[in-house]
Amino acid sequence: MKFNEYQNLIGLSKKEILTEFGSEFNHYPADVWTYYLTSNWIGMKKYIIICFNHDMVENVKVVQRFGRINF
Secondary structure (H helix, E strand, O other): HHHHHHHOOOEEEEEHHHHHOOOOOOOOOEEEEEEEEOOOOOOOOOOOOEEEOOOOOEEEEEEEEEEOOOO
């Protein structure tokens, strides 16, 4: 999926995100959820970071990193 494809997640509820991606170690009451998407042959990992405001998606960001994600 490209970056523009994730913008359609804005406005969805937490329950709708759970049906789309699953729980994947995300604490339900948290305002920021992360999902691992893929990695390439040199080990760079791609994540999607979903920020919630009042249980609705407010912001979506795709991040590529080596190692851990820092907020």
